[in-house]
Amino acid sequence: MYDISSALASQTINKNTVWKCLVALGKTSGSLNQFISSRMIIEGWAVGVRVVIKRGYKGIQIFKGLSTIISPLKIALHIMEQTFVKSVGLNVIRKSERLFLVDSYQNPKEKHVVTAHPDGLTCSCMKFKCLKNRMEKEAPQLLKALGQINLLDGSKLCVTEIYDHQTRSIESKIHLQCHHIQAVMREFFNAFSSLEYAFNWKQVIKSYQPQQNDWMGDEQWEQELEFFPEDWGEFKRKIS
Numbered sequence: 001m002y003d004i005s006s007a008l009a010s011q012t013i014n015k016n017t018v019w020k021c022l023v024a025l026g027k028t029s030g031s032l033n034q035f036i037s038s039r040m041i042i043e044g045w046a047v048g049v050r051v052v053i054k055r056g057y058k059g060i061q062i063f064k065g066l067s068t069i070i071s072p073l074k075i076a077l078h079i080m081e082q083t084f085v086k087s088v089g090l091n092v093i094r095k096s097e098r099l100f101l102v103d104s105y106q107n108p109k110e111k112h113v114v115t116a117h118p119d120g121l122t123c124s125c126m127k128f129k130c131l132k133n134r135m136e137k138e139a140p141q142l143l144k145a146l147g148q149i150n151l152l153d154g155s156k157l158c159v160t161e162i163y164d165h166q167t168r169s170i171e172s173k174i175h176l177q178c179h180h181i182q183a184v185m186r187e188f189f190n191a192f193s194s195l196e197y198a199f200n201w202k203q204v205i206k207s208y209q210p211q212q213n214d215w216m217g218d219e220q221w222e223q224e225l226e227f228f229p230e231d232w233g234e235f236k237r238k239i240s
Contacts, residue, residue, distance in 0.1 A: 001013075001044025001045060001046070001048075001049070001072075001138065001139045001141055001142065002044060002045065002046060003044075003138055004044040004138045004139050005134060005138055007130055007134065008130055008131070008134040008135065008138050008139060009042070009044065011127055011130050011131060012075065012079060012131075012135075012139065012142060013042055013044065013049050013075060014042075015032065015037055015040055015042065016032060017075065017078055017079070017082075018040070018042055018049060018051055018070065018075075019032040019036075019040075020078055021070050021074050021075060021078050022051065022066075022068070022070070024074070024078070025070070025074065027066065027068055028053075028066065035056065035058070035063075036053065036056075039053050039054040039055075039056050039063075039065075040052070040053050040054075041053075041054070044139065045069065046141065047069060047071075047141075048069045048070050048071045048072055048074075048075075048141070049069065049070045049072075049075060050067075050068075050069050051066070051067070051068055051069070051070060052065070052066070052067045053065055053066040053067075071145075072139075072141040072142045072144070072145035073145040073148055073149075075142060075145065076142060076145035076146045076148070076149060077149060079146075080146070080149060080157060080158075080177070082179075083177055083178065083179050083182050084179075084182060085179075086105045086179035087179040087180070087182035087183040087186065088183075090102055090103045090105065090179065090180065090183040091103045091108065092114075092183050092184055092187050092188065094188060094208070096210075097116075097205050097208050098115055098116045098117070098205065099113060099114075099115055099116075100113070100114045100115075100116070100184045100188065101113060101114075102114055102123075102180040102183055102184060104125075105179055112124050112125040112180045114180050114181055114183075114184045116184065116188075116189070116201065116204075116205070118198070118201055118202075119160065119162075119173065119198065120160070120173075120175045120194060120197070120198075121175075121177075121181045121184060121185065121197070122181075123178050123180045123181050125178055125180055127178050128176065128178040128180070128181065131176045131178070132176055135176065143174055144174075146158045146174055146176070147159045147172070147174040151192070151193060155193060155195060156193065156194075156195065157192075157193050157194070158174050158175050158176070158177060158193070158194050159172055159173065159174055159175070159194060159195065160172070160173050160175065160194050160195050160198050161173075161195075175194040177194075185197050188204060189201065189204050190204075
């Protein structure tokens with residue numbers, strides 16, 4: 001993660017995320033405030049995320065500093081925990097066999113488009129686009145860590161495996177998830193993991209019957225989406 005951009009860092013290793021990881025690790029306690037935030041430095045290293053909190057002073061009171069490294073797996077676990085939390089309660093509307101409208105977490109009046117492909121889902125939100133376009137190149141360690149997250153039954157949360165008959169080998173793929181994607185997976189595909197989604201995809205698609213007069217086919221929906229302004233559904237990071 002040496003060359004991680006500010007755009008990807010804001011979505012993955014921002015100060016709020018790092019602070020919550022430090023609390024979970026027992027390195028610190030309490031809530032992140034402006035005084036602590038102003039003394040915090042975050043750097044992406046090959047072995048993880050280096051966090052430095054400089055020594056601080058308030059009058060005669062001295063606050064100890066901190067220097068530690070958080071593993072990519074710990075960061076990945078927290079990212080997915082927040083993904084699940086934010087997905088709860090989001091309203092999802094199915095517009096066609098494969099297209100869904102999902103409420104924005106910050107503003108229910110804004111919608112994001114989630115598309116259900118046979119091997120995974122994509123979302124129109126800026127967060128998913130940032131992860132998809134930058135993660136593999138800028139933070140491969142973090143992407144690998146996402147693929148290492150196990151559920152209680154031992155299965156992988158974000159990984160699907162397909163047997164290639166030509167090479168006679170199993171090919172694994174790590175799937176990125178935003179909270180809009182997780183909401184669609186859970187509500188319509190009865191899936192918690194990417195593998196469950198892949199297993200259920202065909203049945204859910206085949207069983208779909210339009211119930212509303214405003215239903216549109218996938219091709220018509222794709223044409224309609226071209227007329228939305230470029231900032232439609234823009235992801236705005238929540239300020240805690």
